Amino acid sequence: MKIAFCAFTWLISVVGVPPGIGIAQPAPPPDLPRTTRILQLWLDQTRLSEHLDLAKLRLSSPPSPLVNDKGERSLQLDLRFRGADTPDEAVKQFTSFLNQYQAAKGLSLPEAVFYQLIHSCDWPRNDAVVTFIVVEDRFDIFLDTDSHELLFHQTQQRGPVRQFINIPLLAASKGGGSNQITVTSSKAPGADALPQEIEDFLEGYFIEANRAAHLKDPEFSYEPREPDYLGMKVKGVKGQVLASDKYWEKLEMSFELKPAPNGQKVVCYLSGEYGSGILGRLPNDDDYAAIDEAKLRDFTGNLLRKLQDRISRSTP
Numbered sequence: 001m002k003i004a005f006c007a008f009t010w011l012i013s014v015v016g017v018p019p020g021i022g023i024a025q026p027a028p029p030p031d032l033p034r035t036t037r038i039l040q041l042w043l044d045q046t047r048l049s050e051h052l053d054l055a056k057l058r059l060s061s062p063p064s065p066l067v068n069d070k071g072e073r074s075l076q077l078d079l080r081f082r083g084a085d086t087p088d089e090a091v092k093q094f095t096s097f098l099n100q101y102q103a104a105k106g107l108s109l110p111e112a113v114f115y116q117l118i119h120s121c122d123w124p125r126n127d128a129v130v131t132f133i134v135v136e137d138r139f140d141i142f143l144d145t146d147s148h149e150l151l152f153h154q155t156q157q158r159g160p161v162r163q164f165i166n167i168p169l170l171a172a173s174k175g176g177g178s179n180q181i182t183v184t185s186s187k188a189p190g191a192d193a194l195p196q197e198i199e200d201f202l203e204g205y206f207i208e209a210n211r212a213a214h215l216k217d218p219e220f221s222y223e224p225r226e227p228d229y230l231g232m233k234v235k236g237v238k239g240q241v242l243a244s245d246k247y248w249e250k251l252e253m254s255f256e257l258k259p260a261p262n263g264q265k266v267v268c269y270l271s272g273e274y275g276s277g278i279l280g281r282l283p284n285d286d287d288y289a290a291i292d293e294a295k296l297r298d299f300t301g302n303l304l305r306k307l308q309d310r311i312s313r314s315t316p
Contacts, residue, residue: 030075030121032057034286038120039077041290042271051097053080077117077130087135094134105297106178107269110141111150115269119252124223125231148228149258178297179270181304183311184263194257194264195230201310202253205303206234213238213245228257236282241291241299247274248282249291266307270300 036057043049055078083093101109114130117123125143132139138155183194199222206218215238223231235250242249251272258265272291275283 029059030123032059035121038290039116042116042120042293043079045290046293051082053082054078055080075117075121075123075128079113079132081132081134085135087137090134091137094132107180110139110152111269114141114150115254116271118254119269119271125229125254148226179300179304180265180267181308182260182263182265183308194266195225195227195255197311198255198266198307199225199230199232201307202232202234205306206237206240209240210237223254230255230257241272241295242274246276248277249274250288266304268300268304270296270303272296272299 036054039057040049040054043052043054057075057077060074060076081090081094081097084090098109101112105112110130110132114128115125117130118125118128126145127143129140129142136157138157140153140155141150142153143149144151203220206220210216210218216236218234218236221233221235223229231252231254233250233252235248237249237251238245238247240249240251249272251270254269256267256269258267273288274291275288277283
């Protein structure tokens with residue numbers, strides 16, 4: 001199903017509150033000026049800045065009413081959509097923009113923005129909300145803790161009347177895309193085993209690549225693994241996304257695991273940075289620059305194909 005859309009001014013807010021294991025532990029506050037620069041560069045590189053203005057990134061308290069942990073502050077990103085001032089025309093233009101992005105990139109724009117914020121701020125996905133505000137309408141994307149799906153929620157404001165509508169993400173985002181594969185049931189590990197299978201594959205892939213290049217093993221860090229999600233950061237690799245051994249690369253990956261009619265679907269969101277080190281040392285965090293989105297997309301597709309091949313070979 002396509003979403004229709006029109007021209008006007010939108011505001012996009014992103015809110016995040018970190019989850020915990022057992023007793024919830026607050027995430028360290030992000031470096032807001034640095035993160036703002038990273039997000040603005042991403043908007044420029046992807047040409048989304050032709051349609052979206054980065055208005056503000058801030059920590060706010062109390063948190064968004066949509067977040068799950070009401071005791072934490074929320075991280076909020078405001079983006080303004082350029083378009084018509086009439087509410088109905090604005091909605092039509094925005095949904096048309098979503099459809100065009102989906103067709104060109106193979107993934108939904110709300111999901112892409114959601115994970116770009118999570119990666120840029122090093123902020124857990126749980127209790128994160130991206131809000132697109134358009135004149136009198138709001139569109140929120142957030143993680144539903146019951147279904148573990150990203151939901152798209154519309155709030156219409158017409159004078160004193162507020163109407164809440166749960167609308168699906170673009171239909172194409174539920175099908176195939178450049179950032180996803182389906183592992184058939186005859187080859188897929190059990191649902192509980194797949195996150196560990198993916199993590200083992202990634203560790204082995206990057207360690208083997210570094211040793212082949214006579215580099216020390218990369219550094220890994222992980223988000224808490226869930227039955228249908230895992231997140232990983234890898235630092236200290238070369239020649240993975242960029243066809244050059246001159247630059248160190250730092251990559252961050254999120255994998256959503258979804259049921260599919262004939263198996264399980266693996267959806268990957270990946271962001272990355274590169275930088276030059278001195279005498280073989282890794283660059284400081286402020287000395288990295290964002291990797292071009294097209295190169296990241298190509299690498300994601302190649303990585304998922306290798307993962308699919310690994311699973312098919314390792315499963316009877």
